[in-house]
Amino acid sequence: MVQKPRPRGRPRSYDPDVALDQARAAFWNTGYAATSLDDLSAATGLNRPSLYGAFGDKKAMYLQALEKSRAETNAGLAAAMAPEEHLRAALTRVYEAAATIYRRGEAGPRGCFLIGTAVTEAVDDPDIRAVLANALSEIDAAFEARISRAMEVGNLPGSSDAAGMARVATGVLNGMAVRARSGADLATLKAMGASVVDLICGRAGR
Amino acid sequence: MVQKPRPRGRPRSYDPDVALDQARAAFWNTGYAATSLDDLSAATGLNRPSLYGAFGDKKAMYLQALEKSRAETNAGLAAAMAPEEHLRAALTRVYEAAATIYRRGEAGPRGCFLIGTAVTEAVDDPDIRAVLANALSEIDAAFEARISRAMEVGNLPGSSDAAGMARVATGVLNGMAVRARSGADLATLKAMGASVVDLICGRAGR
DNA sequence: ATCATTATATGCGATTTGGTATGAAAAGAG
């Protein structure tokens, strides 16, 4: 590790990473368009010039929040599906975790940040659309890799379309995010996950 | 039919139902918050006072557009699943139709109006959240009724959880709407539908 | 101590927003 020499001027009085989390929380509740710079300022405790200095304009800030969520989701999925065990256990862990995360939020359950906010902006804004498409294809890829592995081991007799199953798995995850924002309770979200796991793995405990 | 006598004053120069469709198209592209009254005015050809006279304020207008989409979706699902035939055929028709609808839009594919716009507002606004929850449970109910019917006829051997399967079916529909807004092509959307139909009905053509 | 550098704080200003006030236009009633 290299000791970073402290930079020249006045030191920051905040942690940019924490501030980005706080900004994301604000966007998460009300969406990109309806969240004003005053809201972001209040959420982060930074005044506007500091926000601009740290992240650029409102859209740049939002894109960084999106990007962070994409990366976190990707890492979370990879971790949840890495262990060598039955596919059923891995998928169940993914959906249970998602259900819990989607129910969080002080102003009510907020679902997934990407699904809950970027989907609305995606038609009009190519940058946001690109992040969304990227995130979805990464989720697909994570599911597909894990399902393919189960097939190779002979764990899914009679099934062959890993890519198709993966897109269904992603779709149900998105559907859970939608439903969380509609107010669905934790049991309903978990039941959705359990149902799709049953369909993919078969009702018996393969 | 009763002949309506023409009302007293100056006649309308527009069709409110057409205007609501045009307003919905504007909301559909950019979402509720980012669509201004000027945008709505341009989309409908009405000036603001006429908009207010016809629909009330911006939120009332949006709620009416949501409600219309909810009703259309419900009617469309009922119609698509009514015929007495194999479950596979009915579900396939639903997803093919959805894929085509979700790809429409002059400014790029717009997905489902409810999923694409109401999901963002749902956390902060109880009225919008209620319409969304309502729409989702209606879709669930339509799928569940049709799947239960197939089970009674012995068309889904080894399956019993109609409600769970229905929520998965709804989830994938939502996932398709999300993916359409991310720019997915028609083939991908249709493949998603085909995959979930295979999972629900079994790979063989039950 | 003084200067250069970076960060923070206050506050401004052009533009956009949702909503409305006011008056002209188009129809029927008498």
Place this chain on the structure above:
DNA sequence: CTCTTTTCATACCAAATCGCATATAATGAT
């Protein structure tokens, strides 16, 4: 033709929005 009723069009308003200009504070370099 005149009066009432309803709709349409122009213009306006107060508030909010995004972004920035300017001034002040806190640090390292010299």
